Amino acid sequence: MTINRRDLLGYSAAAIGAATLGLPKAAKAADELTIAYNVNLPSWDPTTGPSAVNPTIQGLYQSVFDQIIGQKPDLSFTPGLLTEWGWNDDRTKVTMTVRDGVKWHDGSPFTAEDVVWSLTRAGDEKTGNPIQFVWKNVNNFKIDGNKITGDVVQFDPVYFKWMSFLTGYILPKVYYEKVGAEGFEKAPIGTGPYMVDKFERNAFLRLKANPHYWGTKPAFENVTIKFVTDAASRVAEIESGSSQVTLEIPYEEYDRLIAKDGLAGSVKNVSDIGMIFFNDIEAMLDKNVRQAAVMAVDKELLVKRLLRGYGQPIATLETPEYTAFDPSIKVEHNPEKAKELLAASGYSPKKPVKFTIQTTKGFKPKDYEMIQAIVGMWRKVGIEANIEVYEIAKHYELRAADKLAPAAFYNWGNSIGDPTTSTGFAMYGPSPHSVWDSKDLVDMINPLWGEKDEAKRIAGWKAVDKYIAEQAYVLPLIQYAQPIVHSKKVNVVQHVSGALLPALMTPAV
Numbered sequence: 001m002t003i004n005r006r007d008l009l010g011y012s013a014a015a016i017g018a019a020t021l022g023l024p025k026a027a028k029a030a031d032e033l034t035i036a037y038n039v040n041l042p043s044w045d046p047t048t049g050p051s052a053v054n055p056t057i058q059g060l061y062q063s064v065f066d067q068i069i070g071q072k073p074d075l076s077f078t079p080g081l082l083t084e085w086g087w088n089d090d091r092t093k094v095t096m097t098v099r100d101g102v103k104w105h106d107g108s109p110f111t112a113e114d115v116v117w118s119l120t121r122a123g124d125e126k127t128g129n130p131i132q133f134v135w136k137n138v139n140n141f142k143i144d145g146n147k148i149t150g151d152v153v154q155f156d157p158v159y160f161k162w163m164s165f166l167t168g169y170i171l172p173k174v175y176y177e178k179v180g181a182e183g184f185e186k187a188p189i190g191t192g193p194y195m196v197d198k199f200e201r202n203a204f205l206r207l208k209a210n211p212h213y214w215g216t217k218p219a220f221e222n223v224t225i226k227f228v229t230d231a232a233s234r235v236a237e238i239e240s241g242s243s244q245v246t247l248e249i250p251y252e253e254y255d256r257l258i259a260k261d262g263l264a265g266s267v268k269n270v271s272d273i274g275m276i277f278f279n280d281i282e283a284m285l286d287k288n289v290r291q292a293a294v295m296a297v298d299k300e301l302l303v304k305r306l307l308r309g310y311g312q313p314i315a316t317l318e319t320p321e322y323t324a325f326d327p328s329i330k331v332e333h334n335p336e337k338a339k340e341l342l343a344a345s346g347y348s349p350k351k352p353v354k355f356t357i358q359t360t361k362g363f364k365p366k367d368y369e370m371i372q373a374i375v376g377m378w379r380k381v382g383i384e385a386n387i388e389v390y391e392i393a394k395h396y397e398l399r400a401a402d403k404l405a406p407a408a409f410y411n412w413g414n415s416i417g418d419p420t421t422s423t424g425f426a427m428y429g430p431s432p433h434s435v436w437d438s439k440d441l442v443d444m445i446n447p448l449w450g451e452k453d454e455a456k457r458i459a460g461w462k463a464v465d466k467y468i469a470e471q472a473y474v475l476p477l478i479q480y481a482q483p484i485v486h487s488k489k490v491n492v493v494q495h496v497s498g499a500l501l502p503a504l505m506t507p508a509v
Helices: 005-010 011-019 055-065 114-122 173-186 232-240 253-260 286-295 299-306 333-346 367-381 391-401 423-427 439-448 454-472
Strands: 032-037 084-089 091-099 137-142 145-153 196-199 204-209 224-228 243-246 263-278 353-359 382-390 407-413 473-487
Touching: 032 232, 055 196, 055 204, 055 407, 091 204, 114 137, 114 145, 137 391, 145 173, 145 423, 173 232, 204 333, 232 243, 232 253, 253 473, 263 367, 263 423, 286 333, 286 382, 299 367, 299 473, 333 367, 353 367, 382 407, 423 439, 439 454
Parallel strands: 032 224, 032 243, 353 382, 353 407
Antiparallel strands: 084 091, 091 145, 137 145, 196 204, 204 224, 243 473, 263 407, 263 473
């Protein structure tokens, strides 16, 4: 492939920097793999800080750290560092069995002490675990060999599910206490299929296979992950052969690339949702404005024109794979009704309501272009939105501080498919992951957190979803289809969580 000046300018600083550091332009041996990844890795602690709740980097964490309970590519649960888990009959205790024979990357034994220390640390608000409100619900752990029991402080129906999701990792007690947080950042160790060989922040991560791994040995001995945040640069990486696998590129580029000799791909609906947060400030306090903003958006057109038919429109923060999905909840696309609602509040195309909408650009396929299209749809009915572009890390910072703009695009992941982890955390005001704080919604959600009757719990969440749709407290857009392009010399297994896992990749024979 010939790269002209325009192509060269498309390369990100990270990609060029990686090249100057001597990373392989293409795989030099059958046991080497190079991946162009779409985000940077801000931190090596998968249990604290904003990066711990970024679904997009979980594939990096899962390469180095095992999750407490495993999850197959179809999202079904499977034994991981725990081989058995459950509640007693009255839901007052938990029991867990720890896998024998597991070693940390430094060769030291993995024990039940590591599990208890990690769960206790996760439940301590001083450690900064973003999901502390889940982990605090069980304490007073006791160890008997490889068996652990714990007392339930407050029943949480998704406690064990979270062990396969964000922050659901075990860290090495002895090693972490020896080196501290700063030392762990410099030299992280886990029990996962790969060990960290070299890490250059904002440039690349080099992994090598863990010789002590308890599970299936990875097929690729060495893996280089380049952090290439610009979508055009990821296209260039795969097309030039500099990388053998990449993801989250524009769909038109996906279609073009998989038609080329030597390249293949897969694209399937994953558990990620494209959505627009509404913050309860400024214009969004007006129900007419919110409802008009929702009704004016033609989601079918977005999928058809911008996303080339990949993905599907959604009306709530639940996809068909989620437990509380309710197909009866629908939100109409009705620009004329949107105009009437805005007129009732004194707005029109000639006298528009004005606010800012924040978005990423290149983080997800067509994220910026989708927001541009939505802003155009809004303009026709009497909404003038100013687009502000930010990095995904800035989104987490602003959301945690409840300082998002009145509207903000986000990609919400929910690989365990539970309504608490989609509607719940996104829309529950006291949650650090929500910016909508109305008391009516908080009062509806509060009883559901500890509901022991599963049928009643799911029915309750469906009622919450219906109420949110009626009040237009959020703008769900689409369920994403994730595009992955790879060399035909590599077999890639796509994970419905959206995690790109090199441990699932094998050389094609």
